[in-house]
Amino acid sequence: MGGCFNMMLNFHLVVILMLAICGVRHRMGMAKAEELSLESVKGKVYTLDSVREALIRQEDTIVFGLIERAKFPMNSHTYGGGEEIPGFAGSLAEFVVKNTEAVQAKVGRYNNPEENPFFPENLPPSLVPPYPFTEFLHPKAASVNINKSIWKLYFDELLPLFVASGDDGNYAQTAASDLSLLQAISRRIHYGKFVAEVKFRESAQQYEPLIRAEDKEGLMKLLTFESVEEMVRKRVEKKAKVFGQNVTLNNGDEKNVTYKVDPSVAATLYKNWIIPLTKDVQVEYLLHRLD
């Protein structure tokens, strides 16, 4: 009886996720910006539905970020040695990210549990009164931060895939667009904590024994839906085509369409990094869920 209930719950989850990731959306005559804003609910409620909506919306931000970074050539000086900035041991990109994170920390960015800094060790305290963000995650969530890995793969593997070689001197602007894209990717991957918490609450009976046994493989299996992942990759690739095309008033001939970023790069980013790292975050979070 219990097994049957679990099976049904799991089936329910798969159906919801499939619908979610297919992008089937409830369209109830939404028209005004008020109704479209997904993040405007005070005392935010996290459900499988709202988490799914947030993940889909974040895809757009990530694709925009790729396109905006591709405006600049590699500008490798941005990532050069440490001698360029007097009194700072690190690259220009590191200087911009560290100092901009510090500015944003002072006005409370990292009070929101959806945000994870790249340099948590250098963060000044917030100067503004704390906002009452919904306490949805287990307290151990704060310790799950894989930004060091994201940082490395971003500069070592992702950038060379889609950025033209060359140098136009716009290092500050380049680093600023790196920061935006890094924040978007990091936010998406660490949203795995919310995905995991929602799933855990919906079928704790399934997760608890695996967590107690520290069965990473079992947890990973429970969190993996290959057909769903395939659809996410396809949708992201489609978004890269739609958002990265050169729009003219007389578009129509689909031949000779050029894209600002090769759409397969967006799909690769999701396939090789975002999807697996999100699952790593989920497993890592769940392992501490019963602490």
Place this chain on the structure above:
Amino acid sequence: MGGCFNMMLNFHLVVILMLAICGVRHRMGMAKAEELSLESVKGKVYTLDSVREALIRQEDTIVFGLIERAKFPMNSHTYGGGEEIPGFAGSLAEFVVKNTEAVQAKVGRYNNPEENPFFPENLPPSLVPPYPFTEFLHPKAASVNINKSIWKLYFDELLPLFVASGDDGNYAQTAASDLSLLQAISRRIHYGKFVAEVKFRESAQQYEPLIRAEDKEGLMKLLTFESVEEMVRKRVEKKAKVFGQNVTLNNGDEKNVTYKVDPSVAATLYKNWIIPLTKDVQVEYLLHRLD
């Protein structure tokens, strides 16, 4: 003979601009990112063609910026009184913009004559070696900065047009997205300096008497092509539709399409502010062109 030459030159300019703004693009099998990057040329050359390409590309950035700002509700606390941040007399948005500009100034953002700060009076010097940006503008260009007007219209008039009411506590993220959009709008408007310089060089004979007579109206008339402006607005509205749609794998039914930002807002932004202010910048720049 001279008049005829001038007429032909002017006709030539109009044709190029019309082609430009219609979005007719030379498509010579461009495929790789290298060939698509418009800003990767070292020792950048400014021509009517390159200026036109830059303006068109900047439209995408502005539309992305609108969509990204619309992710958040108004969050009016971001623009509230001055008491929130101890030791800082200004709003949270002002705090983020001033301090982020300072970070970017230290790594040379404002060495590029295409960039204009919102708070030039508080800018620390650059700590990095200067990059040899092309010296294309008249030295007086640096004094043309209408960011105070852009700031005011952005917060007083533009934001209420497309941002949902509400408060989700993400003030730092809201201010960061304001900064990106403000920078994109400012860059586009101040690109008028380059437009004006290119036009001046192509037909100095036409401009010089008007400049000497300080004939603002005459200059404005010479710079205005209403049919071209109309096409820009239409293209920007189309971009807002393309980039702001909710992309799903089974798109196709164009009915019930919803947009993240009302496309008419993008057109209004161009019609009411970007196009007229760009011309103001052009006139202001030209008035000093013979100093």
